[in-house]
Amino acid sequence: MTCSEILERSSSVRALVIGDICLDRWCKYDPALAEPSRETGIPRCAVTETVCTPGAGGTVAGNLKSLGAGRVRVIGAIGNDGAGRDLREALDRASIESNLLAFPDVQTFTYTKLINSETGVEDLPRVDFVNTAPLNPAHEHALVGTSWDCLQEFNVVVVADQAETAHGGTVTANVRRNICEVVARCPGAVFVADSRRRVEHFRNVIATPNESEATAACRRAFGAVDYARLHRLIGGPATVVTAAERGAWLIDDDGERLLPPPQGVTVVDPCGAGDSLSAGFAFALAVGATTEAALRFGIIVAAITVGKRGTGKATVEEVLELAATTELGG
Secondary structure (H helix, E strand, O other), rough: OOOOHHOOOOHHHHHEEOOEEEEEEEEEOOHHHHHOOOOOOOOOEEEEEEEEEEHHHHHHHHHHHOOOOEEEEEEEEEEOHHHHHHHHHHEEEEEEEEEEEEEEEOOEEEEEEEEEEOOOEEEOOOOEEEOOOOHHHHHHHHHHHHHHHHHHHOOOOEEEEHHHOOOOOOOOHHHHHHHHHHHHHHOEEEEEEOOOOOOHHHHHOOOOEEHHHHHHHOOOOHHOOOOOOHHHHHHHOOOEEEHHOOOEEEOOOOOEEEEEEOOOOOOOOOOOOOHHHHHHHHHHHHHHHHOOHHHHHHHHHHHHHHOOOOOEEEEEEEEHHHHOOOOOOO
């Protein structure tokens, strides 16, 4: 299936993104205004402009929408806070449906990125708002119930397990178990899972870790780095291991092969590359592409987004232009 054929079927894609739907807060600061605080003497970071966009699972959803998916919805846990309101508004602007459940004991997962207004470069430590306490069982139950209520409406499900803390993420052990159990009940749907710290605990899905995440998962699971064995443990139709500028590994019953990126790609900002690859990959699988053709499509989507500052999105026109010189295969 060619890139054009994949995109021609875009309206048939009905995507559900479950998990950590975050707020990306892009803050431009003026270094010339970094005068010391009169109270503490510590130089201030003077933010002069803020732009909010959906991050993590929201980046996946944004790329699915930009590629022309007929329908995109997100489900996740947020806080009763200003960041949660900003996230809802950012999703509305992107025409993404949201089933975000707000809880009083949760703060909205937020990445605050400080960008020098003189250079356009993010050059100060990021300020992240994370949760470290386990999600309340009642909240888990509500999330699972919300997912079950609408699951039959979608033909592709992407699980965004982005939390790097031991606890506090939306995709808890109970949520993950329920998602994995429902895979067998939805034979017509595609399930893709992107997990930073727990990929070895997923079952019967297509996992998309990067090399460091897959290596760590192998060592936790069986003490040796063996991507084929990790694939067999997870048990889905394929496993994808992204390899940055080298492309991505596809591991399935036919073995392991590295699919390269398009030639001549300039990396401006790798932020969100994995999310955009997962989005493109899931999108192509949902319209019937083979795993290899779908992964090549996802690599093209990621190659476009890394050429933009921030967590960029790939448009249909950009994908077709780059794909004109790239063979998808399969």
